[in-house]
Amino acid sequence: MDDPTPERANGDEAPLAIHWCLAPSTYPMSQLGLDGHPMRGGLLPPVPLPHRMWAGGQIEMRRRFHVGDVVTRQSTVRDVVLKTGRSGALCFVTVDHAFSGPQGLVLTERHDIVYRAPRDPAASVQVAPHAPAARWSYSVMADPVLLFRYSAITFNGHRIHYDRDHAIKAEGHAGLVVHGPLQATMLLEYAARLQGTPPATFTFRGISPLIDGAIFTVNADETATGLHLWTAAADGRLCMEAQALWT
Numbered sequence: 001m002d003d004p005t006p007e008r009a010n011g012d013e014a015p016l017a018i019h020w021c022l023a024p025s026t027y028p029m030s031q032l033g034l035d036g037h038p039m040r041g042g043l044l045p046p047v048p049l050p051h052r053m054w055a056g057g058q059i060e061m062r063r064r065f066h067v068g069d070v071v072t073r074q075s076t077v078r079d080v081v082l083k084t085g086r087s088g089a090l091c092f093v094t095v096d097h098a099f100s101g102p103q104g105l106v107l108t109e110r111h112d113i114v115y116r117a118p119r120d121p122a123a124s125v126q127v128a129p130h131a132p133a134a135r136w137s138y139s140v141m142a143d144p145v146l147l148f149r150y151s152a153i154t155f156n157g158h159r160i161h162y163d164r165d166h167a168i169k170a171e172g173h174a175g176l177v178v179h180g181p182l183q184a185t186m187l188l189e190y191a192a193r194l195q196g197t198p199p200a201t202f203t204f205r206g207i208s209p210l211i212d213g214a215i216f217t218v219n220a221d222e223t224a225t226g227l228h229l230w231t232a233a234a235d236g237r238l239c240m241e242a243q244a245l246w247t
Contacts, residue, residue, distance in 0.1 A: 001146075001185070001186070001189075003015065008067045009067065010066075010067050010068040011066055011067060011068060012066065012067045013064045013065070013066055013067075014064065014065040014066060014067055014069070015189075016185070016188050016189050016192055016198055017059075017181070017184065017185040017188050017189070018065055019065070019071075019073075019097075019099050019106075019107055019109065020154055020181045020185065021153050021154050022065075022071050022073065022099070023071065023072075023073040023099075024154060024155035024156075025038060025155075026155060027039075032157060034170075035050070035051070035052070035158060035159055035160070035166070035170070035171070036157035036158050036159040036163075037052055037157060037158055045077065045080055045093065047080075047091045047093070047115045049089060049090070049091055049115035049116055049117050050115075050117070050118060051115065051116050051117070051118065051171055052113060052114070052115050052158075053113070053114050053115075053116065053180075053206070054111075054112075054113065054179070054180035054181060054206065055092070055112040055113060055114040055180075055205060055206055056112045056180070056203075056204050056205030056206055056240075057109055057110045057111045057112050057184075057203075057204060057205075058109070058110045058201065058202065058203040058204075059107060059108070059109050059188070059201070059202045059203075060107065060108045060109075060200065060201050061106075061107050061198055061199070061200060061201075061202070062105055062106060062107065062108075063101075063103055063104070063105075063106045063107075064106070064198075065099075065101060065106055065107075066101070069101040069102055069103075070101065070102065071099055071100070071101050071106070072099070072100050072101075073097055073098070073099050074097070074098045074100075075095055075096070075097050075098075076095065076096045077093065077094070077095055078094040078095065078096050078110075079092075079093070079094040080092070080093050080094075088116065088117040089116070089117045090114055090115065090116050090117075091114070091115040091116075092112065092113070092114050093112075093113045093114075093115070094110060094111070094112055094113075095110075095111040095113065096108070096109070096110055096111070097109040097111060112205070118171075118172070119171070119172035128207055128208035128237040128238060128239075129207065129237075129238045130236050130237065130238065131217075131219065131230055131232035131236055131237065131238040131239075132221070132230075132238075134217070134219035134220060134221055134230075135220065135221045135222065136190075136194060136219065136220045136221070137217050137218065137219045137220070138190075138217065138218055139215050139216070139217050139218075140186065140215065140216055140217070140218060141214075141215050142178050142210065142211065142212040142213060142214060142215070142216055143212065144162070144176055144212055146178075146182075147161045147162060147176055147178060147179065147182075147212060148161075148162055150179055150182045151179070154179075154181070156179065160173060160176065160177045161176060161177060161178075161179055162176065164176055173209055173211065174209075174211045175211040175212050175213055176211065176212040176213075177209050177210065177211060177212075178209075178210040178211070178212060178216070178239075180206050180240065183206075183210060183218075183231045183239065183240045184202075184204045184240065184242065186218045186231070187202075187204060187218060187220075187229040187230070187231065187240065187242045187244075188202050188242070188244070190218050190220055190229060191220065191226075191227050191229055191242075191244035194220055194227065195227070195244075195246065197246070199226065199227075199244035199245055199246050200245060200246055200247065201243075201244070201245045202242060202243070202244050202245075203242060203243045204240060204241065204242035204243075205240065205241060205242075206239070206240050207237075207238045207239055207240060207241060208233075208237050208238065208239050209239070210231060210233055210239040210240070211233070214233070214234035215234055216231055216232060216233050216234060216239065217231065217232045218231055219231070219232060223243070225245055225247075226243060226244045226245040226246055227243070227244040228241070228242075228243060229241065229242040229243075229244060230242065
């Protein structure tokens with residue numbers, strides 16, 4: 001991610017959003033589903049819908065992680081809700097994560113996951129909203145190498161991020177999908193850069209899939225209480241939006 005100071009010593013502050021790289025769920029190959037995710041069961045409920053997506057969430061930061069910390073993650077399923085949308089059956093699962101280190105509780109996260117049925121090729125495509133004009137913005141190339149590296153560091157086996165054939169034919173996307181937490185990391189870091197300090201609360205949600213192969217933008221504008229941030233595809237679609245608050 002072009003971090004200007006990628007090398008850090010023990011005791012230095014770790015990068016923001018490093019918690020998405022910590023304590024990943026690791027399973028043997030025999031326990032993975034066809035999409036590369038672990039098979040259902042265990043912590044997450046055995047939802048019968050085949051496709052899983054990261055829908056969004058909220059982070060509350062109390063402290064910073066430091067290089068050398070031993071970190072514990074405690075995860076709790078808060079809620080499971082079945083709904084029917086324009087694309088068919090949906091199941092929303094809310095998971096709470098608490099990350100603690102030597103200094104105590106560091107960060108809490110609400111993780112929103114959505115499971116959906118296979119896309120119907122005959123169904124009409126939902127039109128995503130157009131992104132607004134930004135006060136601040138920078139551009140990023142949605143390169144397959146970027147997606148591969150983020151999948152590797154987060155131990156994310158979901159094939160929509162690196163297997164183009166699977167992403168298009170099995171899950172109905174236009175190409176490889178840029179990870180939700182990768183976009184959220186860029187938005188969170190941008191918020192901290194613009195204000196000079198990380199926000200206390202960061203809430204984000206996915207609007208439409210961001211596909212590889214083109215330049216996308218990371219954007220921000222002021223609000224009465226903090227910053228409104230979003231990613232936008234090359235065609236102007238709003239892909240992810242977030243709110244950053246410092247109080």
